[in-house]
Amino acid sequence: MTEPTVTLSSSSLLSKWGFNDGDTPESWLDWCETQGIDYNALEFPLVALVRKHLAPAIEQTIEVTEIGTSHNPIRALTVDGVDVTEVWFGRAPAPNLTPDAVDVPMTEVLRLALEEAGLSEAPRHQGPSLR
Template structure:
């Protein structure tokens, strides 16, 4: 007998290295589906991408990174240095991407919702 598992969101480390990372900054389908299934208006409770990255992904990155938040219609949070090396050219595909580990981090959707509700006030 298999128990039900909680749905989760996967944050890919490589999303930190691209202008188009993290679904180009748009809410992922898994979040929209979760909201629909739980009667949550996703236009009233915004997807908390920056908060998720800062809370769950960055603490797990094994390299020394610095990040920048960018007011843009694209990915709003990116790594600008990895182990002291500027990687901003990587954002646009003009330089090879360094390896960030771990490759990904899974976040339970209840935690995504918790951060979204906190952000919404």
Template structure:
């Protein structure tokens, strides 16, 4: 699974918040019910992408039908105007990080089990 740093800077980042086709294919091939086990985008970004970014990035979660996790600040500069293309986008490095799909699935199942245990 490729997580692009620039997706943190856009309302439409991370496949506009939709489940990636690679995740759906992996679920089908491995008997994971993707209708019940959510793609763990927010946690993937927090655990795997943000710690690797060279710039100082703070993120915010947004309840929306679009990208639910975005850079709130980059090196102390507010990014909310960048989300909508109204301000220049800073370059974030590295450009992307790769997360093995097996780790994505383990995280998704862990979060699913934790949610089920609290019901």
């Protein structure tokens, strides 16, 4: 049996609404639920996942930037040296990024979430889930 994963789409780096508009993926919430992990006590580590897994996998030369927003918080600033900020809003054609996506195992997502929270083990539900 293969381990469940979170899929990070390369095209999400080119959109204000990418990575599910910056929202936590349902697959992560569901996995935490099945593991008894209190996902409300952990931040989904989207920026770390992109920096450590997606950006290095992209075949084009990209520069990413973090944005303080309620939308997608990490985007490509340049692709092969060309500014792509107008692409974020659909005002310019998007370059093709390859590969299309990367899959990151849930255990690695958890490891990064714990690292960011400064925890050595996952917080557990104390009672029934509120989901």
